[in-house]
Amino acid sequence: MNTIEQFNEYVMPTYGRFDLVMEKGENRCAVDENGREYVDFGSGIGVNSLGFCDESWVNAVCDQAHKLQHTSNYYYTKVQADFAQKLCGITGYRKMFFGNSGAEANECAIKLARKYSFDKYGKGRSIIITLKNSFHGRTIATLSATGQDVFHNYFFPFVGDFVNVNANDTDGLVSALDEYKDKVCAVMFECIQGEGGVIPLDAEFVRAIAEECKKRDILTICDEVQTGVGRTGKFLACEHYGIRPDVVTLAKGLAGGMPIGVCLANEKCCDVLGAGTHGSTFGGNPISCAGGNAVLDRISSEGFLDEVTKKAVYFREKLSDIPQIDGVDGIGLMLGIRLKNAKSSEVCKACLDEGLLALTAKEKLRFLPPLTITYDEIDRGINILKKVLNNNV
Numbered sequence: 188m189n190t191i192e193q194f195n196e197y198v199m200p201t202y203g204r205f206d207l208v209m210e211k212g213e214n215r216c217a218v219d220e221n222g223r224e225y226v227d228f229g230s231g232i233g234v235n236s237l238g239f240c241d242e243s244w245v246n247a248v249c250d251q252a253h254k255l256q257h258t259s260n261y262y263y264t265k266v267q268a269d270f271a272q273k274l275c276g277i278t279g280y281r282k283m284f285f286g287n288s289g290a291e292a293n294e295c296a297i298k299l300a301r302k303y304s305f306d307k308y309g310k311g312r313s314i315i316i317t318l319k320n321s322f323h324g325r326t327i328a329t330l331s332a333t334g335q336d337v338f339h340n341y342f343f344p345f346v347g348d349f350v351n352v353n354a355n356d357t358d359g360l361v362s363a364l365d366e367y368k369d370k371v372c373a374v375m376f377e378c379i380q381g382e383g384g385v386i387p388l389d390a391e392f393v394r395a396i397a398e399e400c401k402k403r404d405i406l407t408i409c410d411e412v413q414t415g416v417g418r419t420g421k422f423l424a425c426e427h428y429g430i431r432p433d434v435v436t437l438a439k440g441l442a443g444g445m446p447i448g449v450c451l452a453n454e455k456c457c458d459v460l461g462a463g464t465h466g467s468t469f470g471g472n473p474i475s476c477a478g479g480n481a482v483l484d485r486i487s488s489e490g491f492l493d494e495v496t497k498k499a500v501y502f503r504e505k506l507s508d509i510p511q512i513d514g515v516d517g518i519g520l521m522l523g524i525r526l527k528n529a530k531s532s533e534v535c536k537a538c539l540d541e542g543l544l545a546l547t548a549k550e551k552l553r554f555l556p557p558l559t560i561t562y563d564e565i566d567r568g569i570n571i572l573k574k575v576l577n578n579n580v
């Protein structure tokens with residue numbers, strides 16, 4: 188039995204996988220079990236923010252594994268405290284909760300919003316408004332929050348009191364807030380819808396969310412699981428929009444490949460979840476935190492995010508020179524590429540065959556390269572893409 192047969196024999200078939208067995212990686216280059224190399228334009232799905240096995244990250248993770256791999260959350264650890272202080276320092280948020288994934292970070296945000304409202308107003312303000320075409324995770328509650336009908340099958344009943352409005356429709360938002368007057372505790376959104384197709388929200392709409400929520404004492408929850416941690420050239424994508432949501436969730440790129448998910452809260456709501464109201468056995472795993480510290484140190488180092496922005500400009504220029512490309516959406520190194528004639532899934536597969544790891548998001552080709560990618564590696568990947576598009580179209 189080869190690896191793929193062995194895997195499929197014992198693992199539930201929840202993913203449509205490519206026939207590729209990954210063995211190792213170094214910086215922005217992955218190697219499969221046959222020794223074939225791939226330029227990485229995916230970082231997993233925006234996870235390996237420092238690339239594969241970055242030296243300072245590996246050292247941090249290995250040192251921690253030698254020291255203490257886990258302890259229960261009934262005790263304190265320095266590595267967690269350091270991580271939390273760093274993250275709050277960088278983001279300006281007051282406190283955070285530790286989970287292990289994006290969905291868990293969002294679960295925390297949902298619970299926090301409902302309890303904030305319950306503590307202040309009692310029962311009845313349980314509705315959370317989310318956007319059509321959003322994606323917030325795979326647990327029952329975060330699936331319920333996700334504003335795409337394709338996700339609302341089979342697993343009935345879903346969690347109630349999620350109301351969807353169209354993205355960029357301020358009138359629609361306001362009429363939902365009026366219709367459900369005194370029943371809404373939060374509005375939750377991604378600044379750039381990731382899985383929905385790399386679609387940035389309009390600036391006016393994002394500002395309207397912030398203003399309308401403030402008037403009504405409704406919390407704003409920004410799901411930055413994909414957009415956060417420097418992906419867009421700022422630490423948080425909401426910085427591009429000039430808003431400060433009450434709650435921000437982070438996960439994917441936050442610990443450079445170790446599982447982590449956090450929910451950040453501002454002064455107004457950072458003490459809502461008291462002892463016994465929320466928890467996670469693995470939350471704040473010390474090895475994840477050590478990896479996270481390496482990521483935060485790098486991203487907050489002098490000039491790092493400026494360099495992300497510069498590389499993103501270069502990347503976009505290169506893409507816009509390709510005749511088969513209609514346009515590029517997204518901000519910074521979160522790139523959604525509109526193809527003129529080719530199907531994104533076919534291009535993605537063809538890129539893989541030619542040695543380039545790419546992603547798709549709906550009908551677009553999606554690139555989430557490691558933040559440490561070099562100009563030379565951008566060129567190498569782009570050349571592969573050009574070759575594929577020349578063959579395909």
Ligand SMILES: *Cc1c(COP(=O)(O)O)cnc(C)c1O
Nearest residue numbers: 288289290322323324381412413
């Ligand atoms: C990936 C993603 C999630 C879910 O994260 P998991 O770690 O898979 O649970 C939630 N929200 C957004 C915006 C995402 O991109």
